[in-house]
Amino acid sequence: MNAPAPATPHGGVMDPELRAAIGRIARVPQLLVACDYDGTLAPIVEDPSKAVPLPESVAAVRALASLPQTTVAVVSGRALRDLAALSRLPSEVHLVGSHGSEFDIGFVERLSPELIAVRTRLRDALREIAAAHPGVRLERKPASVAVHTRGVDPQVAAVVIEAVRNGPATWDGVTVTQGKEVIELSVVATHKGTAVDQLRTQLSASAVLFIGDDVTDENAFGNLHGPDVGIKIGPGDTRADYRVAEPIEAARALGLLLETRRHWLFGERAVPIERHSMLANGRTVALLTPDAKVTWLCHPKPDSAAIFADLVGGSPAGHFSVVPERGGIPLGQRYRSGTMTVETRWSGLTVTDWLDLPARETTPDGPAVVTGDSTLVRVLTGSGRARIDFAPRPEFGQVAVQLQPLDDGLLVLGSNEPVALYSPGVEWQVTSDGVNESAKAVVDLRAAGGQVVLELRFGTHSVEHHRVPIHERQAAAEQPWKDWVASLRLPTTARDLVARSALTLRALCHEATGSILAAATTSLPEELGGVRNWDYRYCWLRDAAMTARALVDLGSAEEAEGLLRWIDGVVERTGGHPERLHPLYTVDGYELGAEAVIDTLPGYAGSRPVRVGNLANHQLQLDVFGPIADLIAAVADARGSVRDDEWRVLENMVEAVRRRWHEPDHGIWEARLPPRHHIFSKVMCWMTVDRALHVVRQHGHEDRPEWVELRDRIGANVLEYGWHDEVEAYSVAYGHDEMDASSLWIGISGLLPGDDPRFLSTVLKIEADLRSGPVVYRYHWDDGLPGREGGFHVCTAWLIEAYLRTGRRTDAEELFTLMVDTAGPTGLLPEQYDPLAERGLGNHPQAYSHLGLIRCALLLDNMLKQ
Numbered sequence: 001m002n003a004p005a006p007a008t009p010h011g012g013v014m015d016p017e018l019r020a021a022i023g024r025i026a027r028v029p030q031l032l033v034a035c036d037y038d039g040t041l042a043p044i045v046e047d048p049s050k051a052v053p054l055p056e057s058v059a060a061v062r063a064l065a066s067l068p069q070t071t072v073a074v075v076s077g078r079a080l081r082d083l084a085a086l087s088r089l090p091s092e093v094h095l096v097g098s099h100g101s102e103f104d105i106g107f108v109e110r111l112s113p114e115l116i117a118v119r120t121r122l123r124d125a126l127r128e129i130a131a132a133h134p135g136v137r138l139e140r141k142p143a144s145v146a147v148h149t150r151g152v153d154p155q156v157a158a159v160v161i162e163a164v165r166n167g168p169a170t171w172d173g174v175t176v177t178q179g180k181e182v183i184e185l186s187v188v189a190t191h192k193g194t195a196v197d198q199l200r201t202q203l204s205a206s207a208v209l210f211i212g213d214d215v216t217d218e219n220a221f222g223n224l225h226g227p228d229v230g231i232k233i234g235p236g237d238t239r240a241d242y243r244v245a246e247p248i249e250a251a252r253a254l255g256l257l258l259e260t261r262r263h264w265l266f267g268e269r270a271v272p273i274e275r276h277s278m279l280a281n282g283r284t285v286a287l288l289t290p291d292a293k294v295t296w297l298c299h300p301k302p303d304s305a306a307i308f309a310d311l312v313g314g315s316p317a318g319h320f321s322v323v324p325e326r327g328g329i330p331l332g333q334r335y336r337s338g339t340m341t342v343e344t345r346w347s348g349l350t351v352t353d354w355l356d357l358p359a360r361e362t363t364p365d366g367p368a369v370v371t372g373d374s375t376l377v378r379v380l381t382g383s384g385r386a387r388i389d390f391a392p393r394p395e396f397g398q399v400a401v402q403l404q405p406l407d408d409g410l411l412v413l414g415s416n417e418p419v420a421l422y423s424p425g426v427e428w429q430v431t432s433d434g435v436n437e438s439a440k441a442v443v444d445l446r447a448a449g450g451q452v453v454l455e456l457r458f459g460t461h462s463v464e465h466h467r468v469p470i471h472e473r474q475a476a477a478e479q480p481w482k483d484w485v486a487s488l489r490l491p492t493t494a495r496d497l498v499a500r501s502a503l504t505l506r507a508l509c510h511e512a513t514g515s516i517l518a519a520a521t522t523s524l525p526e527e528l529g530g531v532r533n534w535d536y537r538y539c540w541l542r543d544a545a546m547t548a549r550a551l552v553d554l555g556s557a558e559e560a561e562g563l564l565r566w567i568d569g570v571v572e573r574t575g576g577h578p579e580r581l582h583p584l585y586t587v588d589g590y591e592l593g594a595e596a597v598i599d600t601l602p603g604y605a606g607s608r609p610v611r612v613g614n615l616a617n618h619q620l621q622l623d624v625f626g627p628i629a630d631l632i633a634a635v636a637d638a639r640g641s642v643r644d645d646e647w648r649v650l651e652n653m654v655e656a657v658r659r660r661w662h663e664p665d666h667g668i669w670e671a672r673l674p675p676r677h678h679i680f681s682k683v684m685c686w687m688t689v690d691r692a693l694h695v696v697r698q699h700g701h702e703d704r705p706e707w708v709e710l711r712d713r714i715g716a717n718v719l720e721y722g723w724h725d726e727v728e729a730y731s732v733a734y735g736h737d738e739m740d741a742s743s744l745w746i747g748i749s750g751l752l753p754g755d756d757p758r759f760l761s762t763v764l765k766i767e768a769d770l771r772s773g774p775v776v777y778r779y780h781w782d783d784g785l786p787g788r789e790g791g792f793h794v795c796t797a798w799l800i801e802a803y804l805r806t807g808r809r810t811d812a813e814e815l816f817t818l819m820v821d822t823a824g825p826t827g828l829l830p831e832q833y834d835p836l837a838e839r840g841l842g843n844h845p846q847a848y849s850h851l852g853l854i855r856c857a858l859l860l861d862n863m864l865k866q
Contacts, residue, residue, distance in 0.1 A: 014252065018242040020434050021229045022253060025207050026260035027316055028227060029599040030069050032205035033257070034196050034220070035061070035250075037076035037083060039180070039213035040233055043247050046151055048078075053087055054247055060254035065092035067258075067265060068606075071203050075099075075192050077177070077184060077216055079141040096195050098141045099177050099184065099216060103198075115187045118173055119143065122185050125168045133160050144186035157181065179216040193219035206599075209257065211250050212240075264314055266529075270605035271295075273524055274824035274833075274840030276311075277333060277342045280507030281355035281477070283374050285520045287311060287844070290333050290825070292344040292351040294320035299417060299458050300373050302510065302517055303537040303587050305395045305612075307419070312523050312610045313601035316433075318393030320456065322351050322378060325385040325442055335500065335826055338482040340507055341474065342826070348384030349445065353377070356477050358459070373459030377477075379470060380452040382445045388454070390421060390428075391438040396598050396612075403430050403437045409463035410439055422455040422463045481506075489555040491861035497820055498857045500827035501850035502554055505547050508847050510587040514562030515539035516547050517587070519831065519843035525607035526832055526842050530787035533603060535611050536831075536843040538592065540584040541567065542668070543847050545627035550851035552634045553858055560635045561643075567628060568645040571652050578652035579659045583621040583670070584614060592617045619666040620675060625653040626684025626749075629691040642699050654692045654707060661685040661714055667733075668742050671783040677734035680742035682718040686711060687749045715751055722746070723758060729765035730758070738781035739769045741795035744802045754805035763802045771799060773835040774818035790832030790841040793819065797852025804859050816856050829853065 025031065035041055041053040041061070065072040073094035076083050080097030089095070096103055123138075126145050130136040133156050139146040147164055149157035164183050169176045177184045177191060192212070200208055206227070210220045213233035221230040221239040230240035233250050244250055271289045276296075279286040286308070287296035295310040309317035324346050333344045341354040356375040380386055392401055394415035404411040405428050412419035421439075425448055428439040443452050453470050457463075466473070484506065485499055508517040519536035526532035548560035570589045574580050586592060595613035603610050632650050636642045642650075661682070664675035689711035696704055722743075724731040732740035744766060746752050747759035770777045775791020776799045796819050803812035822833045822840070829849035831842025 014244075014249075014256070015242065017434075018231070018244075018253065019256065021242060022209075022257050023260055023316075024434060025209055025227060025229050026257050027264045027600065027602070028206040030071075030204055030206045031261065032071050032073065032196075032200055032203055032208045033061075033064055033254070034073045034075050034199065034208060034210045035254075036192075036212035036214060036217050037074050037078060037087060040211050040247055040250055041074065041087070044180075044213075048148070048150070049086070051086060053089075054251050056248065056251035057254060058089070060251060060258050061093060062090055063258050064254065064261070065090065067261060069265065070261060071199070071205065073196075073199055075195050075199075075220065077146065077179060077182070077214070079139065082139075094199065096199070098144055098186065098188075099191050099195065102142055103195075115143070115173075118171070118187045119145070121171075122168050122174065122187070126164065126185070129160060129163050129167070136160050141184075141186075143188040144184050146182055146184040148182050150181040152181075177216050179214045191219040192216055193221075193223035196220045197223055210240075211253070213247075264316070264602050266606035267314065267602070267604065270528075272824075272839045273604070273830045273842070273844045274822070274828060276824070276828070276844055277335070277826045278340070278504065278507060278520055278828060278845055279342060279353055279355045279376070280340045281357055281374055282507075282509065282511035283357070284355065285507065285517075286353075286355060286376060287520065288333075288342055288344070288353060290344070291330050292322050292333075292353070294353075294376065296521060297376065298537070299394075299419075301587055302520065305398075307392050307394050307415075309393065309396050309601065311521065312604050313397055315391065316393070316436075317397040317601055319389065319391055320376075320378075321387075321389040322349075322380060322454075323387055324349050325387045333826060335503075336478065338485040338499070338503070339478040340481055340503060341478055346382075346384070349380065349382040349386050352379040352381070352474070354474065354477055356455075356473060358457075373457075375458065376456040377470070377473070378454040378456075379474070380443065380445060380454070381450060383450065384446075385442055385444050386452070388426070388441045388443065389438065390440075391436070392419065392456075393436060394419075396601060396610075397436075398598070398600070401436045403428075403439050405430060405439075406463050408465070411461050411463075418459060418461045420457045420461045420463050422453075422457060422466075424465065425452065426454070484556065487555065491857045493857045493861045493864070494816075494820055494853070497823065497827050498554075498854055501829075501853050502551065502556075504828060504845050504850050505551055505847055505854075506556075506559065508547065508845075509559050509562070510539075511562070513587055513589060514559075514564075514566035515585070515587045515589065516544035516559070516563055517847065518543040518584075519846045521843045522612060523607070523610040524604050524830065524841070524843045526789035527607070527787040528605050528837075528841070529607055531607075531609065532785060532787055532789055533607055533609060533611060534616075534843070535595075535614050536846070538584045538614065539566075539587055539589075541570075541581065541624040542583070542621070542627050545624075545631045547847045547851050549627065549631045549634050550854045552631070552638055554854065555638075557635050557638050560631055564628075564632065564635070564643075564646050564649055568649050571649060579656035581624065581656065582617050583619055583624055584617055615672070616666075616670040619670055620660075620663070621667065621670070621681070622657070622660055622663065622665040623668050623678070623681040623684035625657050626687040626691075629653050629688040629695075633691040633694050636695050636699050640699075642695060642701075647701075650692050650695060653688050654710075657685045657688045657714075658710055661710075662717075664733075669740075669778055669783070671785075673784050676732070676736065677721070678740075678742075679718060679722045679730050679733060680740070680745055682714065682722065683745045683749050683751055686714040686718060686751055687745075689714065690750070718746075719751070719758075727765060729762040732779060732781060736781075738779060739766055740779045740781070741766055741770055741776050741792070741798055742778070744798045747805055748798060748801055754807070759802075760806055763799070763806055766799065766802075770795070774815070774822055775833050775835050790834040792832055793822075793829055793846070793849035794852040797849075797856050800856045801859060804863060809863055812856075813860065816860060819856075820853065 041057045042051040075096040080102035135152040137148040208228045211231045232238040232240035276287045297308040310319035344351045402413040408424045410421040522535035523533035597609040601610040667678040730743045752759040776795040828845040830840040830844035831846040
């Protein structure tokens with residue numbers, strides 16, 4: 001039996017439950033919004049031919065129909081032709097007439113001769129009934145006839161309806177639909193519910209919002225299910241879950257839907273990528289906005305699912321915010337010198353954030369053992385009042401969350417991983433949006449003695465007081481970072497920025513395994529609103545080796561040694577076939593699962609899809625061996641010797657090159673195109689053997705004539721076949737005339753000397769084709785994907801190095817200055833930069849960008865000393 005839906009509160013204030021339901025349905029991947037016309041978009045009037053839609057409804061419907069992944073339909077009992085003429089809605093809005101019998105103007109032509117005969121009989125019979133009762137109006141439609149009694153004496157109307165029900169309505173093949181002062185007889189068995197279902201199927205809608213006022217709309221309300229939302233206008237029993245009083249309130253509901261969905265699709269407030277700061281503790285990473293919102297944190301590892309994914313999903317995907325109660329833009333944000341601790345400052349409030357390691361327990365044997373998981377520590381100091389919003393959303397927001405208040409904090413319930421927020425003295429107000437719970441609080445720092453401590457503890461439900469004072473814990477967390485930076489050989493060129501870049505690279509190291517992340521995030525776009533969104537939270541052999549090499553150049557070999565042990569394990573799992581290495585692995589050193597899309601997340605600034613995993617895992621990239629061999633050579637030179645595991649890796653790299661160097665591959669940029677003979681890949685194969693020979697000759701092993709022959713054969717091959725006579729440069733691949741910044745490695749690697757005319761010509765061609773102001777693009781050739789991308793910071797760094805190698809020192813210094821000026825306020829660089837929009841693009845922070853900056857600073861410093 002139909003039940004009354006909740007009533008709208010008086011005074012035009014929207015029912016909070018309806019507001020929450022609209023908030024939920026606004027965030028589904030594919031939304032269908034369907035409305036009745038009379039009594040919904042247009043108020044009921046005596047003369048149906050004058051039923052004009054409300055301007056507010058038209059504006060909302062037009063705007064909703066223009067949104068991506070959003071379809072709007074008007075499903076009416078009116079004939080389609082009349083509905084189109086009266087509503088004057090744009091073509092983007094689907095019109096469905098005659099209770100679902102008409103989906104297009106040509107519908108009548110699809111009726112069979114038998115149905116046309118029945119329709120003719122209906123018209124004749126109903127004309128006789130109407131003729132006997134003045135004021136009764138017939139409306140002919142392609143598949144039906146409607147009998148209108150609006151304005152007719154109620155007793156007369158009752159007689160007419162009875163005559164219709166006892167007469168033509170009883171015929172075989174006739175479907176009856178009765179509404180407010182109208183009864184309609186159709187030769188097609190359909191109603192608004194089946195019409196909405198047809199639209200849902202045709203459009204692959206994730207959910208439907210349906211608004212109606214009539215009895216005929218109950219068929220649609222009855223067919224709603226799952227995340228669907230039904231809104232009934234006016235009084236009466238209904239199957240809809242929600243109710244508003246009149247059409248203008250339905251227009252307000254559509255307006256709220258529009259606002260919420262637009263924010264969800266395009267980003268509530270897309271903070272520029274480069275303005276985010278990173279926290280790290282060697283186990284995982286987190287990102288902060290300039291106003292101290294934790295917008296990204298994966299747990300328990302950096303390639304695990306996110307518990308805060310506001311960065312790519314907006315507020316509903318999880319965040320942890322602290323701001324002054326009065327609001328306002330921060331005075332600034334900075335890293336504490338030599339650490340990964342971030343301070344965000346307002347007048348009267350400072351928020352200090354770091355990722356801590358869990359408590360250390362001493363074993364009977366003496367050494368300290370780390371137990372448990374990471375802890376996000378947030379210390380609020382000052383004299384003002386602060387507002388805290390805590391909205392954890394495990395598994396990228398795919399798991400429903402409940403928050404249970406305790407004396408000293410909150411328990412996060414609903415996920416497999418225990419999580420607790422220790423927050424002594426904070427009084428939380430827990431609210432629900434119908435699926436997830438969030439907590440809010442306002443704290444008075446003056447009343448709290450000037451300090452409030454928040455600890456988000458992973459791997460535990462304990463909210464017990466920590467025995468070590470918070471300032472001691474902060475010092476203990478910061479000291480290892482400070483000691484490490486103090487041990488580096490930093491250049492005088494851009495010294496502070498190089499130190500921050502070095503800390504960033506170390507922060508991308510996963511200490512438990514030795515692997516190194518390519519970047520901290522997934523799916524930050526290479527083009528705003530585009531589809532070039534990839535998951536970089538893994539260990540690429542090439543990127544990791546180049547990262548570790550930059551740190552070796554600064555005087556730290558620990559990260560390289562850990563990575564090489566990790567690579568040794570990965571090679572061992574190939575079963576003696578190092579040529580079968582994948583380009584990337586999880587931080588644990590295993591193959592990735594299938595690339596997937598989280599279609600419930602709208603992406604950064606509406607850039608969809610949000611991806612987890614990376615299909616490049618299955619590509620053949622023959623260049624990966626070169627950076628590894630180069631790293632081993634650098635480590636061996638720094639240490640003065642080669643370890644057994646490093647020697648095993650080196651021999652495996654040379655063997656992989658020997659077996660496969662002559663094959664085409666997918667190249668460094670992972671274009672989803674057929675393999676080609678890429679110049680960069682061939683140069684890296686040459687460099688693999690060249691660096692291996694260096695290690696052999698410098699560190700006590702016998703010379704390897706077969707390696708000499710292999711190196712020289714690869715070098716001769718790429719120098720001959722990689723050169724393109726028409727473009728007068730080394731291009732992207734054998735036989736192709738497009739340019740690629742990675743071909744600069746023909747000289748950077750040492751294969752060609754800096755004064756070789758062919759290298760000089762290649763540098764000039766890449767400068768002409770790919771440089772744009774402060775950036776260098778990877779390429780401009782068609783990579784099989786739509787859209788464009790920004791300039792790559794690492795490519796800019798390569799051109800700077802090429803300038804130096806070809807004697808263009810002033811050009812190198814100028815470009816380096818332009819490059820460092822694109823960094824964010826706390827010194828971090830994403831993958832790319834758009835010189836037109838003057839903002840960062842791509843995943844953040846990116847190892848490539850920071851290692852490129854370090855390499856250039858060191859080279860410039862060496863030039864100054866000469």
